[in-house]
Each structure stands twice: as C-alpha cells, then as structure tokens.
Amino acid sequence: MATVTTWTGREANALRHALRMSVTMFAEHLGAARRTVAKWSSQGDKVLPRTDMQAALDTVLARATPEVRERFEALRAPGTGDEPVGTLLTDPAVHGDTGGDAGGESGSGGDVRRRDLLRGTALGAAAVPDVAPLLKALFTPELPTAMVLSIGQLSQAVAAAKTDYQACRYERVLDRLAYLLPALGPVKAGADGDQRARVAALAADLYHVVGSVLLKVDDRGTALVAAERSTRAAQASQDPVAIAGSARIMTHALMSNGHDVQAITLASTAAQELDRTTGLASADAVAVYGALVLRGAIAAARADDRDAAQAMLDEGSRAATRLGYDGNDRWTGFGATNVLQHRVNIALTLGDAGTAIAIARTVPLAKVTLAERKASLFVDVACAYTQWGRYERGLNALRTAYEVAPEEVRCRPSVQRIAGDLALLATGSVRAAAVGFAREAGIRL
Template structure:
C-alpha cells in the first residue's frame, strides 16, 4: 500500500471509515477535537491537516490491521470529488445571457458543458436517454426532428409546468425530461405573446420551470448546467416581481451553488432570500411560510457543509418555528415543507457533519407515513444507506437501498451519488453480503 504523502480531510475520513469509528470515536482515538474531525469529514480534500495530526495519522495507519488497510485503500481511491467539478463555472451569472426578452442561452460555455455531459452519458454516469435532448433545448441547439416551437396558452403552460414538478417529486425522471424538452423551447414564444400581468405570470412559471430543470440535472450529476438553469430561474423570478417566485428561485440557486462547492455563498443566499421574503410579505400566506422554511433548510445544509454547526442549528430552529406556524406537513409551492421535512434535513445534516450514528438515530424518528413525496422518502433511505456504509453496517445499508428502490426505482438508477454508495458497499463488504449487494445492483441496473 502506498503511503499517504499529505493527509487531507478526505484521506483522514477514509481512515476513520476503514476503522469503523464514529467522528467522536476517531477524535478520541487521535486526541483531537471532535469539531476538527467533523471538519475533515465535511470539507474533504479542501482541508490540509496540521503537522501533528499528519504524524498521528501516519502512526494509526502504520499500526492498522490488514483488513483496515484494505478498506482504507478502497475508500481512498473512490471518486468523491465529482465528475463535473471542472466544468461547474463560477457562482455568478457569468455564463448566462442578458436577453431581456426572457431566459435563454447559447453561450460557448453552455455548449462545452453540454458536450461534456454527452460524453459522460455515453460512459454511463447519466443513463437517462432524455438528458441530451434537454441540454440541446437548454442551449438553444436546433433539433432536426422537432418543428419550430409554438406558443402555448397560459393555462396549458401552467398545467404542463405543474405536471413536470409533480413528475419530478414522484421520481419519474424520464417523464420529467420529456416534459422539459418540450416546455423549454415553448417558453420564449409563450412569453412573447403575453403582456402585462400575463407576462409576469409566465415569468413566475418560467422560474418554476427552470427550477425543475436544475433539479433534475443535479440528480444526474451535471452540476455546471444545473447552475445555468438556476441562474435562469433567478432571472425569471426577478422579472415576475413575485416575491415568492424570487424566493423559490433562490432555493435552486442555493442547491446549485452547494453542488459546485460554493457552500458559504449558498448559505448567505438562503439566509438573505429568506429574510427578504419575510420582510416583504410578512409571511401572510401558506406559500410564503413554506418557501421561507424551505430556504432556511437549504441554508442549514449549506452551513453544515461549511462545518458551521451553530448556524445550521440556528436555521433549523427558525425553520421549526415556521413549520409550527404552518401547522401541517404539506407541499405548498412544491416545497414539501413541514415538521417531518425538517427531520429529514436533520438526518442529512448529521450525515454531512460525519455523525453517521446520529443520522441513523434521527432517521428512526421519522414518521414514514407522513412523507407524501416519493423523492423525499427515497432520499431519506439513500441517506440511511450512506450512514450505514460509513458505520460499517453493510447489510443494513443494502436493506436501506432496497427500500429506496421500492419507493423510487429511477432515483437509484439515475443518480451517480447512489451508484457510488452501491459501489462502496460492494467493495467493502465480504461473503454473502457482498454477493447480495452485487446481485441487487445488477438486478436494478446499477454498475458496480
């Protein structure tokens, strides 16, 4: 086994998982602060360890048993950096056009990212057949098999956007891609035929439309083009002059920024957008309260990814007050917001901070019958599978993946992040558990 020349958070976390220690246990083993070890877990290779910690980890690695060394090598080699990081682009709208007539872009940067994803699709990283047509529509590339797009009646356009949102939340991603590929080209002519309040209504719908585009592109791993879609959602929301549309677009922008590594900007955006929505509307409607709470949850996750535990907890507390004000688990303005949704985010935050045991404890408290959306329920079980994998409970991790597949088959087949969990389970487990993982992966179409 090759020695570790420089320990970063990524290698340190791989050793912790290979030893099957919790963050607290690993901190005690090294004589380090728990917060320090949690930072290694959340920030990965962005953190280079101090000299004394480098020496301590050298010693732990040298004394490790052969099975620990084998697991460490598997975890160390796995790709956790993300295949699209080099094409993500900056957090600002540098790659977006300035067309005042509505969202749309045909910049060279967009085309490069589209071509990159086409190559990735061919290699199996984004296996949905509808991804490339959507990207063609997103960068305004002509499609010979399609006629020129025509304007849709406003009611039809609103219905189709809502259908795309519903299909996304049901994890029917192939259907979503088909819907979006037709809707994106129809946006410009639909907007050009609208005037006054109707045009602002189209802009609000466009904000929702690009929100779905960004969300599904994040699912398949194209973080660069997801950021482009998020920028268009933000421009459309601003053009609509609808404070809820503007706040909703900030949700997908926060998610896209986080996925591209801009966690501090994402936290700041979520916090500012939530504050602006509260100030402008006084949160007088259920939509306003739900979007406000959902923004705080996105901000809490961003804070956790920056190892800012205090801010994450403060935003969770404020979101909890918003959920109490709302009074039910709903799906207002497509947020899925409510007390149960807060608990789902707490599971993810614990996992982000490296607390796999805490994540499992919280997951056991979730009332599954109150999760109405397939996407949220599947994501919960994916988080549980990841927590069990970190904890060394591989058979339980496989069980969680099986439940996620029963809830939403496309959630497992389409997400590179889920495929990595399955690959980790196959690489780290042994005997009948490994055979079961491989059989499951092959049966559902996950490469391992």
C-alpha cells in the first residue's frame, strides 16, 4: 500500500489528481480551506501541510481504492504532479479550445494503458540547456581564455545578454555569459576613476541575468550566489537604481530558495531606499521601484500575507500610473499591464480563483510585448487549466507558449512537468495530442 512519511504540497496535489478532484472538492473532502489546497498546488515541495492536515491526508490515502492509490504512485513519481502558480485567461478564443476533455479510457485500465504508452514513447532527453560552461566561468573567474573587451564592448554585450534573456533565447544567453564572466575581471582591472562605477553597474546587470537564467533552469542555489554578486557589484557602483535593481534578483532568488519573509523585507526596504535617494525622479527609478514592489508582492502572497501583497500591488499600480506607459526601462518590462499580470498571479496564489479570472479578462495581450513575459503568461494559463482538469485548454495554452518562445517550454523543468501532467492525466484524443506535443517539443515524459 502507498504510504507517505511526510506530506508536502506536491504529494497532496498528486493525491488530489489521483482522486480526480478539483481544488474546491478536495478542500471540502479534507475539511481544509480552499486557499490552503491552492497553496499546496502552487508551491509544491516548498510547503508542508500542518500536522492536522498531515493526518487528514494519511486518512484519505488509507481509505482510497486500489485504483486511486495506483494513480497516486504514478503522479508522485519524479517529474509529475508539480504545478507552479498559474495565471488564468478565460477567453476560449484565445486558446482555440473546442470543448471539454470527455472520452477516452477511464478507471485503472485506462491509467495502465496510458503509462504503457508514455513509457514506450521515444521522445529523447528533455532539452535543458547545458549550464556547465557558465558554472565554470562563475566559479573560476580568471580563465586564460578570457576575452579582452573595452567598457563600451562590455556594455553592448551585457545589453545583448539581457535582450536574449527577454526573448527566451536561453541557450544563446548561456553561451554569452560563459565568455562574458571571465572578461569582467580584466575590464575591472583596467578601469579607473569614474569608469569603476560604470563597470560595477555593468557587473551588477551581468550577474542579474546570470541569476535569472539559472532560476529558469531550476538551479536555485547557484542563482542565489549570482544574486549576491549582483548585490555587491551594485553597492560598489553607488548607483541607487543599480542597487535597487540587484535587490530584484536577490528577492527572486530568496523566494525560489524558500525564504519568502526575507524576500518581502528586502523588497520593501530596497524600494523605500530607492524612493528616498532618488525621489523617483527618472523613468528608470520609477520602473525599477515598481518592478521591485511587485516582486515583493509575489513573495508576500507566497507567505500567505494577503494584506502585504495587496499593499505592494497597490503601490505597483501607483508607480505604473506615475510612469504612464508600458515600457522596458532598465530591463524591467514594467507598466500597468505588468501590474495586471501580477494581480492575476497573486490572486491565484492566494486561492482567489474567481478574482484571478476576472482580472485575467482585463489583461491586454497586445501590450505584453516581451516574449519571456508573454510565454510565461501562457505557461501559467496552461498550469491553471491543468490544475482545474481542463486538459484540452491547458494543452492549447502550452502550445501557444511554445509558438511564442520554444525555449521557454523546451528548457524549463517546471514547464516540462506541466507537459508531463497533461500527457498523464488527459484521456482519449487529448492525451494523444499531449504526447505528440511533448515529442514535438523534445520533452521526455
């Protein structure tokens, strides 16, 4: 019989799927709040249910039928059952949805045939980029092969790396970073006077993108190292906007490593300091300020601090109004549309699915111009529909994300897990389409 020593959100979510229950149904079945079950679904391994919920989950599993326990074992296997926070878009025309997921096999026989099909499908290895060259460059900065760059050339190369990242060209940006990091030392050594501050600010941006791409490939610990280096470089630059910008990646890295409370404090403190030192007199300062408080709002929602999340969202809205347009100042992609996307994401994180749907309907997709933001939006949509058991809509949303940015789907382990869930949980023609999509994207199920 299946047993669980310690339940995490991931195992709880796998049990919910095995029981074929929605978030609301599972919450009622356990006697838990819907928001609690939604948090398990969104945070996975990062959250441990309370002791009373551990016991309730034990009881539900013990009373489950053999078919449910079999599905549970399959879903809790590595690579399945994990679902990050989703963003809900509900217009079927956007995703080309043609109906529900009825049909196909049901019961234990269908699940057995489904697993047999997946095991027999030769999809090739998942195309997660090779980060070894980047890690070598990060931890061995004085490589003999370091390129000699001028400050101007370094500035252009860092901008190109940022552009590649926002375009979801992750393999290319990893290649750029692997040669840019060793080149940083010689540029620093040759700088004098005011040049030192400029090089330090460029180093802060460079380590920022290193941390960002490492978070994309799920290397959370090393991303924290990169964020710390970005912070040190920004402080050396004495540029308030650079310092606040480095706080953004540090906030993200702290959250990804489970330090939500510290992330909230950092985002709030850094934003206040940026306001104090600059008066938010420039577009760069306003954009970084707004992006920073939005990152803090996500951390607050993950910590289940609804009041703090709402306060920081409102502050982000005020900053967007002050900025007056949807832009990409200081590589933030900040503006009113970006605030809306965060509102949807945070509402869902807090378990307010109805609110998330209502806000999502107001997101102007035409204004989501950065490939990384648009692809992430549709990945979140796919995750949300998968969570709700609307597998065809989830697959259509994932296909849209792939059309926008193939590497966002192909390279990210979290996205690959959504594809795996769709292929395992869907039935009939939708299941076959999900397996075909995984083959097309190069994802091993």
